[in-house]
Amino acid sequence: MTHTDSPTVRLTVGQAVIRFLGAQYVERDGVTEKFFGGAFGIFGHGNVAGIGQAMLQYQDEFPYYQGRNEQGMVHIGIGYAKMRNRLGALAVSTSIGPGATNMVTGAGTASVNHLPVLLLPSDVFATRSTGAVLQQQEMPYAQDVTANDSFRAVSRYFDRVWRPEQLAPALLEAMRVLTSPADTGAVTIALPQDVQAEAYDFPEALFRERVWHIARNRADRAAIRRAAEVIRGAKKAVIISGGGVIYSEATEALVRFAESTGLGVGVTQAGKASFPYDHQLALGALGASGSVYANGPAGEADVVIGVGTRYTDFTTASNTLFQNPDVRFVNINVAEIDVHKEAAIPLLGDARETIDELLEELGGWSVGADAREAAVASASAWRAEIDRIVELDDSPTLSQAQMLGLLNEAAGERDVVVNAAGSMPGDLHRLWRPGSTKGYDIEYGNSCMGYEIPGAVGNALGDRSRHVFGLIGDGTFLMLSQEILTAVQEHLKMTFVIVDNYGYGSIAALSETRGAQAFGTRFHERGEGGRHDGERLEVDFAANAASYGAKVWSADTADTFRDALAEAKAFDGTSVVYVQVDAQGRFGGSGAWWDVPVAEVSELESTRAARAKYDESKASQGLYL
Template sequence: MSGERAQPVREQGTEQDADVDADAASTEPEADTDAEPAPVTNGAQSVVRALENAGVEYLFGVQGGAIMPVYDALFDSEMTHVTMAHEQGAAHAADAYGIVTGKPGVCLATSGPGATNLVTGIADADMDSDPLLALAGQVPTDFVGSDAFQETDTTGVTRPVTKQNYFAGDADSVGDLVGEAFALAERGRQGPTLVDLPKDVTQGETDHEPGPARTPDTYRPAERADESAVREAAEAFAASERPVILAGGGVIKAEASEELRRFAIEHEIPVVTTMPGIGAFPEDHDLSMEWAGMHGTGYANLALTMTDCMLAVGTRFDDRLTGGVETFAPDAEIIHVDIDAAEISKNVQADYGLVGDAKAVLDQLYEAVAPTPDADEWRAQCREWKEQYPMTYEAPDDEPLKPQFVVEAVDEATPDDTIVTTGVGQHQMWACQYWEFTEPRTWVSSHGLGAMGYGLPSAIGAKVAAPDREVVCFDGDGSFLMTCQELTVAVREELDITVFVLNNEFIGMVRQWQDGFYEGRHMASEYGWMPQFDTLAEAFGAQGFRIDDYDEVADTVEEALAYDGPSVVDVHVDPAENVYPMVPSGGDNGLFALSEDQL
């Protein structure tokens, strides 16, 4: 799909088309699959060769002057390029691709505004530790610092939001630099990297063949935790009476979900996840307390508040999870497992810090914990909390459609391995509250950065990563408007994604906070008017649907999911509906509010 030879990611054709193709293929000579690739002659070809060496299959980007040599080199590559409508969309799509596959997604942009438009997506990947490689064009080295046309100090701008970034200095080394950036994004604590590519470097002559993608010899992230520290932590855990596991996004990134499940089920330990950790443990399991934090379940927040020993794996204890740190798990010994030593005791003081890969350390703990904690009463208490504070909502027939009902209807109509992406806002919370997640890498959202507009481009990246799986996007009207132009990509590439816009004509989460904390003064949160998103979808070439009441939900959901291509469902929901439970910012997780009058 590179350059002028763009082809759909998901090719569609009739049986007759297939016969014609087969006849044509039979008359053409077979390709020599063992043929040596053409030799590298310039820096741009070296960049492309480095990506090929790393096993990259898909790239997301937007063309431009300074990055054009790289795109010219892509013309002869077998890699598939997806041309996005906006560079922010390219970064979000690549980010989602990395979340679903576990391999770094790759995005490209030109210099200046192209590079700065990537920054939101790069910052999102940095906050959520997602594997991402960004390649940005740059003005020729002789022009750097002269305020040349479309010049930006890209490495300076992105240094705070990347795991590492590079300025490519010459054509001979640029390929190996790109390979190193790719490897560094993937290994250890994953995160975004960026390579700034001056145009004279990518156009410069070289015959250097880049080697395989590899990290610097000095980069040695820990795999296994210190054995003595593991033994001490295991003894504390085995002696606890109210143990709980807190599973963060690091469990999924380390491919440690099976190890987590084995450990939890073997020792019958209630499991709470963070929002990025959704899917690490099946939410239909009796031990699941689902996810905790500002809008997490009441029973998850109570479990974290009342535990006497918390095994926290792959979480950075951000403020939306902990509420006020001084009231977070006040009586608990904290066992903190993380691959990044800098996270240990950064926000929450750890009694036992285990630095290592989550998969390996969970194996170590599995072998070390004996006996199983005596926690029958604790498990009974956790079950009681689930019965006392269920995730329910009222849906009177004489009131507008409730968004929670729509989320549950779509969940019921789709397979368990469906990938759910969202924008940011109330719709995001309803999606993760009322969708039952049972598998890792099925929840794709913007957590730490909270970037509105993430939903649609991330659905594109997710579908490219998993073309045989259902991909559903829940978006809000405000969030959808920020990146709805990416529908052109979904239509062009014939991507079978379904977007449900939960339309309340508000920036809903802002409105909810204004009602709760600003005396209902709706400044700049009430739109009062929205375009007809079903009609807008048709203008883009997608299929449009509209839902206004309960009677339309089941049939419309079924029809939208059945449509073989991108579809948008404009769902008009109750504009007054709020997200609860809620822990006010900096509040006590154990004192969650179930309604506005409890804030």
């Protein structure tokens, strides 16, 4: 039978998309499961009668979820993919114009963090028989450029389906990227609104169940031998464990490697839960948001072994952390762009398999007894420091650290904490003690304010057996709180914790240290002089959350917060706990620097003083390699 004689089925493009997505599976280590957990959609001009009709038609086989904000829907998809270890994803459909471009920030967040989300924005009429309805971004130089081209910069794969015949290769390429351990991220397929509703005789083979096998690629054997030779020559080596360890499910392999070699393990923000926090070689958080107990050994190390990390600005302390002039790097990563960073010996391969093969090549090598004992001592000292920082005192208002300590006490072994931008990610990176590898989701790759609530919803949808705590500050809550209603609608048993520190507290602290006097970071009315120094703006966050249908508790002391958390967690539905913390309650430092430029000239003494400190720190900065 020729290809043209193959059986066909007549479907609209929208129907074909949903039929195809429902037939996609992934397999790794012998476990096969559906890749797509369903789709979110906000319907309007462009998709209501196309993809929307298709979701209606197939809703019994392909779950539909209703979102409140297009960016929020993408963030839900990100949280879902993270919980599923990138072996599952959600699709998101939007209308044309602003409904579509509202997703751009979410797309950037997904791609930055290498998390699969399929975006299906509506687009202009392919026939050009009408104008760019509700999307009047008409380009004077090209009629095939639309507002959706803004997705190109933030998508790992972008396509626009001008004709039904183009759909099959577009979908197959989309799946190739979505299931790739190295190249995954946001995938955007723009769908012209008339094409969505157009019928075509698609080959039935397109809709047969298709299994995408996720390979565990091995690193080059010669590179492993070179890496082992470098490591055997180390006197003070350290391991950096990143998010790739979690996605590869390589924690047990890394524990074996650390115990055999005696090397301490520092964790990045994405890799926070990749290594047991109570292990005797767990140095804790590393980098600008880390602690001196990990950054000290990293700064002195003559060999750094990076596993599943991309060496972000925070991890490297803006390229000032690794101060040993003879330091050499060994990198294990599935992504070629990351494995070569820091001029490393590149071990391009799956983390779990490569760790085991590198350990075998080392042949029982271990760092000297003094270096092992020093790593154990640093890890022990940091655990004691955490206890000291979160310890309750007689202060009338909880510090943010104390609040996190109480929340950590309430969280069970399989519970999840979700957060994003602000001061809390740094505090969580240092202080949180996760009970499992999926117990910690802090979006810090894109530092995206607004991820907290929808990201928590995505985690809860990804694994309903876990209790998810979505932790959000008052400033971020005012940006994107609507998906609390989605949690209520889907009967998700989860808890949101709203932390009120009277404005953009994180940026206020940063602004003060950079000589900008916390300008524009607090929520105040205009005073008599016309500046924002009048009465504080009061927002009833508890009432706001309750208006979405969640059960709400308020707390202002350690006892009331502890009781509220217990009752909220026991509640059979979506709960919210509102708590005020000391806006100035900070602790310690990381022992590392972060490059935030300060004005080189200024009339303000605070800025001039900050610039002097900046120049001093800048002098130790290396190049980004």
